[in-house]
Amino acid sequence: MRLAGFGFRLWRSDESGLGVRMKRQTAGPELERLVTLIAKLPGLGPRSARRVALFLLKKRDVLMIPLAEALMLAAEKVRPCGTCGNFDAIDPCAVCMDSGRDPGLICVVEDVADLWALERASAIRGRYHVLGGVLSALDGVRPQDLRIDSLVARATLPEMREIILAMNATIDGQTTALYLTERLAYLPVRITRLAQGVPVGGELDHLDEGTLLAALTSRREF
Amino acid sequence: MGEAARADDCSVCASRLAVLRLTLHEWRSFSGLELEIDSRPVVLAGANGAGKTNILEAISLLGPGRGLRGAELAELGRRPAAADESTADWAVSALLEGAEGPLRVGVGIERDTGPPRRIARLDGRMAGPAELARHLRIVWTHPGMDRLFSGAAGERRKFFDRLAMGFYPEHGQIASAYERAMRERQKVLEDQGDPLWLDALERRMAETGASLAAARVDTQRRLMQALDRRESSVFPQADLDLIGEMEVGFLAGEPAGAIETRFMATLRAARGRDRAAGRALSGPHRADWPARHRAAGRPAAECSTGEQKALQLSILLAYARALADEWGSPPLLLIDEAGAHLDSRRRDALWGEILDLDVQAWLTGTDIELFSGFGPNAQIFSAGNGRLKAVPLHSGGRGAFHAQASGPSDS
Ligand SMILES: [Zn+2]
Numbered sequence: 318m319r320l321a322g323f324g325f326r327l328w329r330s331d332e333s334g335l336g337v338r339m340k341r342q343t344a345g346p347e348l349e350r351l352v353t354l355i356a357k358l359p360g361l362g363p364r365s366a367r368r369v370a371l372f373l374l375k376k377r378d379v380l381m382i383p384l385a386e387a388l389m390l391a392a393e394k395v396r397p398c399g400t401c402g403n404f405d406a407i408d409p410c411a412v413c414m415d416s417g418r419d420p421g422l423i424c425v426v427e428d429v430a431d432l433w434a435l436e437r438a439s440a441i442r443g444r445y446h447v448l449g450g451v452l453s454a455l456d457g458v459r460p461q462d463l464r465i466d467s468l469v470a471r472a473t474l475p476e477m478r479e480i481i482l483a484m485n486a487t488i489d490g491q492t493t494a495l496y497l498t499e500r501l502a503y504l505p506v507r508i509t510r511l512a513q514g515v516p517v518g519g520e521l522d523h524l525d526e527g528t529l530l531a532a533l534t535s536r537r538e539f
Numbered sequence: 540m541g542e543a544a545r546a547d548d549c550s551v552c553a554s555r556l557a558v559l560r561l562t563l564h565e566w567r568s569f570s571g572l573e574l575e576i577d578s579r580p581v582v583l584a585g586a587n588g589a590g591k592t593n594i595l596e597a598i599s600l601l602g603p604g605r606g607l608r609g610a611e612l613a614e615l616g617r618r619p620a621a622a623d624e625s626t627a628d629w630a631v632s633a634l635l636e637g638a639e640g641p642l643r644v645g646v647g648i649e650r651d652t653g654p655p656r657r658i659a660r661l662d663g664r665m666a667g668p669a670e671l672a673r674h675l676r677i678v679w680t681h682p683g684m685d686r687l688f689s690g691a692a693g694e695r696r697k698f699f700d701r702l703a704m705g706f707y708p709e710h711g712q713i714a715s716a717y718e719r720a721m722r723e724r725q726k727v728l729e730d731q732g733d734p735l736w737l738d739a740l741e742r743r744m745a746e747t748g749a750s751l752a753a754a755r756v757d758t759q760r761r762l763m764q765a766l767d768r769r770e771s772s773v774f775p776q777a778d779l780d781l782i783g784e785m786e787v788g789f790l791a792g793e794p795a796g797a798i799e800t801r802f803m804a805t806l807r808a809a810r811g812r813d814r815a816a817g818r819a820l821s822g823p824h825r826a827d828w829p830a831r832h833r834a835a836g837r838p839a840a841e842c843s844t845g846e847q848k849a850l851q852l853s854i855l856l857a858y859a860r861a862l863a864d865e866w867g868s869p870p871l872l873l874i875d876e877a878g879a880h881l882d883s884r885r886r887d888a889l890w891g892e893i894l895d896l897d898v899q900a901w902l903t904g905t906d907i908e909l910f911s912g913f914g915p916n917a918q919i920f921s922a923g924n925g926r927l928k929a930v931p932l933h934s935g936g937r938g939a940f941h942a943q944a945s946g947p948s949d950s
Contacts, residue, residue: 452723452736452739453723454723454724454726454727454730454732454736455722455723455726459730459732459733459736460732460733460735460736488715488716488719488720488743489719491743492720492723492739492740492743493739495738495739495740495742495743496735496736496738496739498739499735499738499739500735
């Protein structure tokens with residue numbers, strides 16, 4: 318590179334694009350498979366995958382084996398909750414079973430990550446409903462591809478009073494919220510959405526807890 | 540603040556938006572280029588193909604949107620030597636002075652997660668399009684826009700929507716949201732999908748469309764005010780009109796709610812028609828900005844190319860003045876082939892207005908002599924072989940030129 322020291326280094330990927338495979342055969346198929354799989358994790362490229370693999374190998378007993386066991390156990394036991402879509406080893410999940418929660422309040426989120434973010438902030442007194450994505454005709458996500466029918470069924474329960482639509486402030490997130498409003502309009506429940514505090518394009522999972530609380534306390538009716 | 544006070548007030552002069560350093564990396568014809576300048580206008584002179592427009596395009600990409608050529612991300616990287624290699628990852632960064640102090644901006648391409656996308660940083664932090672629009676007001680004209688008023692309405696919309704972004708930084712994002720909702724609606728129509736989904740998408744179109752229309756109406760009003768304030772100049776006076784079904788409502792002073800409701804009803808009634816047509820046949824995406832040549836008393840669309848160009852410059856200069864009044868700084872003004880279609884009287888008047896506005900204009904031209912009217916008040920570079928060379932046009936100049944350029948390696 319001719320010009321060193323400029324800001325654009327910031328975006329230059331240090332993943333050279335050479336791919337996962339090391340150029341000469343430096344490692345056996347066991348290790349290559351491990352690196353290939355780690356590289357599929359979000360936020361990790363081939364180079365950082367090699368670093369992670371090496372780290373694990375060095376911490377064989379204290380990290381690698383316990384991690385492998387934890388992965389096996391989670392893969393075997395943890396399933397989406399049949400009621401709300403949250404992940405847990407029991408069904409209904411711990412959140413749905415928690416009798417201390419308001420049975421008349423459901424907070425609708427796009428993804429389990431959003432549910433966890435709201436739980437970290439202790440922001441919701443009620444329970445959740447995970448849609449599993451947002452509507453997008455161009456990406457082939459239709460209403461029947463999301464957990465919408467089960468939401469409508471839950472909203473019809475006699476104890477239901479309020480449904481908070483906590484979609485992300487993305488274009489598709491907001492369209493999905495509008496659609497749900499139309500679907501739920503005939504029911505005697507209050508439908509609210511997050512108001513101030515959620516930046517456009519911001520994802521719930523990335524908001525700090527104070528912002529989340531502010532967004533929730535200032536929620537308003539559609 | 541009055542205009543007379545502005546011209547003499549150097550605390551204001553010092554804080555206008557200007558590029559002080561521009562760095563290109565693997566950009567178009569340049570493997571690397573660093574340009575250090577001050578806030579005076581910049582002239583890039585040289586033969587066609589010397590890369591002058593590439594530099595203007597790089598500056599245009601510092602703001603939101605797809606820049607001066609409307610190019611795809613992947614086109615922007617320098618072409619590799621071998622045909623089977625993909626284009627390089629480009630980056631453009633700049634140090635600017637803005638109305639609120641120095642500003643570091645960097646734009647580049649990122650491919651680590653999913654398909655390549657443009658990322659931008661402002662002072663080291665990731666910045667979205669509205670934030671870029673708030674700090675970097677950049678407008679341009681180039682030979683492809685010479686017949687702006689007689690050409691396609693879409694080009695006029697693009698031109699005026701960019702001007703609207705100067706007053707309404709979210710305008711571009713709202714336009715994207717509107718277009719996304721419109722394309723989604725079209726797909727749901729084709730798939731014969733859920734009518735409630737169509738309702739939701741049409742509501743989105745109405746809400747975002749109303750914001751677009753309202754911003755356009757206000758922009759048209761501000762532009763007309765600024766045009767009317769212009770002293771009689773060698774540039775012709777333009778009268779701007781704005782045509783569009785939602786825009787007309789705002790022009791008539793109707794409340795936004797009523798305009799939205801009516802547009803939703805229009806869309807709902809037009810579902811069958813739009814499905815058959817393959818696109819939405821009405822809405823703010825079909826708005827138009829016709830103009831009239833005031834003195835000649837006829838539509839700008841009927842004027843000669845030269846007269847259309849003069850009208851366009853008249854609008855840009857009025858706009859620059861309006862932005863300076865609104866934000867304390869005029870925008871960056873990029874004029875590709877600045878001398879084209881202008882006689883020497885208009886050329887000198889343009890240079891004069893640029894200096895008077897105290898705007899950092901970036902001008903290109905094939906002949907360096909075209910810019911002699913600037914005297915020592917512009918920074919002149921000759922471009923050739925992918926290099927830039929500072930040209931001290933008059934020995935009495937401030938001598939502040941300092942340019943380093945390198946590349947390209949493909950010629
Ligand atoms: Zn559950």
